[in-house]
Amino acid sequence: MSTNPMHQFEVYRIGPEIKVGSLDISFTNASLFMVISSIAILIVFNLGSKKNSIIPNKMQLLAELSYTFVAKMISDTAGSKAKPYFAFIFSIFMFVLFCNMFGMIPYTFTVTSHIIVTFMLASFIFIGVTIIGFIKHGLGYLKLFVPSGVPVVLLPLIVVIEIISYLSRPISLSVRLFANMMAGHTMMKVFGGFVISLGIVGGWLPLSFSVALTGLEILVAFLQAYVFAILTCIYLNDALNLHH
Amino acid sequence: MPKETFKTRLEIAKNKISKKNLPNNRKASSSIGTAFKMSTELVSAVAVGTIIGFILDKTFGTKPWLILIFFFVGVIAGIMNVIKSAKNMQK
Numbered sequence: 001m002s003t004n005p006m007h008q009f010e011v012y013r014i015g016p017e018i019k020v021g022s023l024d025i026s027f028t029n030a031s032l033f034m035v036i037s038s039i040a041i042l043i044v045f046n047l048g049s050k051k052n053s054i055i056p057n058k059m060q061l062l063a064e065l066s067y068t069f070v071a072k073m074i075s076d077t078a079g080s081k082a083k084p085y086f087a088f089i090f091s092i093f094m095f096v097l098f099c100n101m102f103g104m105i106p107y108t109f110t111v112t113s114h115i116i117v118t119f120m121l122a123s124f125i126f127i128g129v130t131i132i133g134f135i136k137h138g139l140g141y142l143k144l145f146v147p148s149g150v151p152v153v154l155l156p157l158i159v160v161i162e163i164i165s166y167l168s169r170p171i172s173l174s175v176r177l178f179a180n181m182m183a184g185h186t187m188m189k190v191f192g193g194f195v196i197s198l199g200i201v202g203g204w205l206p207l208s209f210s211v212a213l214t215g216l217e218i219l220v221a222f223l224q225a226y227v228f229a230i231l232t233c234i235y236l237n238d239a240l241n242l243h244h
Numbered sequence: 245m246p247k248e249t250f251k252t253r254l255e256i257a258k259n260k261i262s263k264k265n266l267p268n269n270r271k272a273s274s275s276i277g278t279a280f281k282m283s284t285e286l287v288s289a290v291a292v293g294t295i296i297g298f299i300l301d302k303t304f305g306t307k308p309w310l311i312l313i314f315f316f317v318g319v320i321a322g323i324m325n326v327i328k329s330a331k332n333m334q335k
Contacts, residue, residue, distance in 0.1 A: 168288040169288075172287070231281065
């Protein structure tokens with residue numbers, strides 16, 4: 001096994017090479033773990049919703065808890081108008097959460113530690129929210145860039161600033177998830193390398209750090225999925241209820 | 245008969261949950277979220293401003309000027325982002 005801490009993020013091809021024109025769409029380890037986490041979500045929620053007993057078993061409890069958690073999050077941040085988008089936000093939250101959590105199992109691949117994956121998710125949300133905003137408010141959605149009560153002299157500058165801060169949304173959304181996942185996993189690998197190189201004499205200290213880091217990383221994995229979903233709700237809220 | 249008792253028991257349990265200071269609990273977890281949120285918001289606005297300046301410079305051929313201007317506009321946008329989300333947090 002390689003001791004290079006970045007080796008774990010390597011994407012390699014599984015199975016035959018598939019090419020469409022000059023585009024390489026071969027099945028990689030990244031796609032494998034995306035498929036695995038999607039299937040895991042399907043299994044958990046199918047088992048959880050199969051029997052509707054009044055006193056739930058563990059699976060049902062898990063499904064119901066996550067349902068109420070996301071439903072509450074949406075109603076708290078985006079209001080009742082966002083109810084139709086529950087399915088979308090729920091799938092985003094569950095996908096990010098399962099990808100993060102599968103990455104915590106040793107020898108697995110963390111899909112969300114690649115910026116292209118998180119950026120695709122974030123730009124999908126960004127474009128979708130912008131389209132929803134234009135459908136709901138028409139050209140009035142552009143009022144988002146013109147805050148009320150600003151002197152006319154300052155208006156050109158303010159509009160430019162508002163546009164930049166609007167465009168920075170998908171980048172801040174994707175970079176946050178990617179940076180947290182990659183930094184955490186690299187750190188764990190580095191401390192793991194210390195355990196090996198210090199041997200049986202001095203290896204106990206980094207080993208205890210490693211244990212603590214694993215706990216922290218599980219917290220971060222959950223928290224980043226939560227932040228990703230709650231920011232989607234906030235952006236949706238901006239698009240549905242224009243405040244400015 | 246058992247259904248009735250279940251209902252009353254459910255009511256009692258619900259009351260118990262609402263009596264516990266749940267809002268306090270939720271506030272703590274979501275403020276970690278906002279802390280994560282703010283740090284990247286500042287940086288990403290600067291990055292977007294610089295990228296826009298770079299692209300505009302390339303198209304108009306005004307090499308150093310637009311990238312400088314848009315860098316500082318990006319900084320302002322980032323600070324305004326942080327102020328905005330801090331205001332949201334106080335609500």
